[in-house]
Amino acid sequence: MADIDFPDDLIALERSAWEAIQAGVLTVDTARAVQDGINAFAETAGLSRLDVEMGLKKVVRHTAP
Template sequence: MADIDLPDDLIELECSAWEQIQAGTLTVDTAFAVQQAVTAFAETAGQPRIDIEMALKKRVRHPEPEAA
């Protein structure tokens, strides 16, 4: 999978959802908002939705360590 240039608003939305998941407070509305945003971006980018979702989760949940 090539690097996908994810928009900041999508990253922020996933970060919010991830924080809620970790706190045990994720709502259906938040999960649905992320799913809608991922789907919309995938359509705009002409990429499979699953590729966008995987890249987004990797970026938010398993970020690359910053170079020293």
């Protein structure tokens, strides 16, 4: 999987969802917004949805302190 240049708004959506997951308050609307963003970005960029989702999670969830 190559490095993907994610738009800031998509990173913010995933970050919001990740924080909600950690707090135990993730809503269907938040999860759907993230998935819709991933799908739209993947289609526009000509990338696999799975690669986009995995890459985005890596950027948001696995950053060095």
